[in-house]
Amino acid sequence: MLQTVKSTSFLSAPLRLLAVSVAVSAALCAPLAMAQTEDYAEVNRLMRAGQMSEALTKADQYLAGKPRDPQMRFLKGVIQTETGKPTDAITTFTKLTEDFPELPEPYNNLAVLYAGQSQFDKARAALEMAIRTNPSYATAHENLGDVYAKLASQAYSKALQLDAGNAAVAPKLSLIRNLFAADAKGVRPATVAAVTAPATTPVASTKPVTATAPATPPAQAPASGAAHEDVQAAVQAWAKAWASKNMQGYLGxxxxxxxxPGGQSRKDWEADRKARIVPRTRIGVDISDLNVTVNGDRASVKFRQAYSSDNLNVTSRKTLDLVKSGNRWLILRESTGS
Structure with missing residues (x-):
């Protein structure tokens, strides 16, 4: 089921709502003053408490003085979604994509809203834009898979209407319907996260259909001792190199x-990262809540990343998969929003 970002993320069956966070992730606004941070936190607190009317009033009061603020506008869209005002929420998120086209979360939440109205072509287009702005946005990739599955279901249903005797179509349609039915039983409730950057709200998501059952991955044990420390040190060094614009250390x-991500070549990806990092006057990369697992020469680290730069201030969840090469732990895969 599609997953939404409640602004911090959100949807209705058969898409999964994303958790609401109160800030736009990875590409938002100028460095935040303490007063602004407190305003975001208060709106987030009211949302967590289910006081949506009070949260909306607080958001509107804030936006009266700062009408372009992307984080609070994102939160307002989440509140509108949570209070059953999809038309208003679509308007809010659409305007955000126009004013801040570099932010992936508004596109994602738009897709969830469109999917809730069975406008799957619009949902697909919005998710493709989210992925274009952030190719490593795992939630958008998952939601796009769900949308493709719904589109396939519609196409198979139409095929049966036109040719009821086509024996090849019915099993395919049944497989997709069973897939959504099984997923709906385990739909995670949408929850409101902290206000930082558009976070993600779970939308009903569907697992991809495969011809054979996926192999069971080896069990991962919590990292400990030297391995645990080495992996954490590698991640901290990566963040430090990024923040200091040390491209040799960062890319290394x-x-x-x-x-x-996104099927880029290594050469194009490195050129894109340099173009995004080097021109910045300042960059801040703070990581916290590290959860490390190690399995032999492989490791996985999940953490919260607070990124800030000249005109952005974003908090998001990130996962790094690492492999040990000699005495070093190097990044093998990187994903955001997982």
């Missing part, structure tokens, strides 16, 4: 066989 943190 990635394994030779690192898989760039």
């Amino acid at each position: 943190a990635y394994a030779p066989n690192f898989t760039p």
Whole structure:
């Protein structure tokens, strides 16, 4: 089911709502003053408490003085979604995509809203824009898979209407319907997260259909001792190199066989990262809540990343998969919003 970002993320069956967070992730606004942070936190607190009317009033009061603020506008869209005002929420998120086309979360939440209205072509287009702005946005990729499945379901249903005797179509349609039915039983409730950057709200998501059952991955044990410390040190060094615009150290943190997101070549990906990092006057990359698992020469680290730059201030969840090469841990895969 599609997952939404409640602004911090959100949807109705058969798409999964994303958790609401109160800030726009990875590409938002100028450095935040303490007063602004407190305003975001208060709106988020009211949302968590289910006091949506009070949260909307607080958001409107704030926006009266700062009408272009992307974080609060994102939160307002989440509140409108949560209070059953999809038309208003679509208007809010659409305007955000026009004013801040570099932000992926508004596109994602638009897709969830469109999917809730069975406008799957519009949902697909919005998710493709979210992925274009952030190729490593895992939630958008998952939601796009759900949308493709719904479109396939519609196409198979139409095929049966036109040719009821086509024996090949019915099993395909049944498979997709069973897929959504099984997923709906385990839909995670949408929850409101902290206000930082558009976060993600779970939308009903569907697992991809495969011809054979996926192999069971080896169990991962919590990292401990030297391995745990080495992995954490590698992640901290990567963040420090990024913040200091040390491109040699930053790009050197990635394994030779690192898989760039969005099907980019390694050369194009490195050029894109340089273009995004080097021109910035300042960059801040703070990581916290690290959860490390190690399995032999492989490791996975999940954490919260607070990114800030000249005109952005975003908080998001990130996962790094690392491989040990000699005495170093290098990044093999990188995903956001997972």
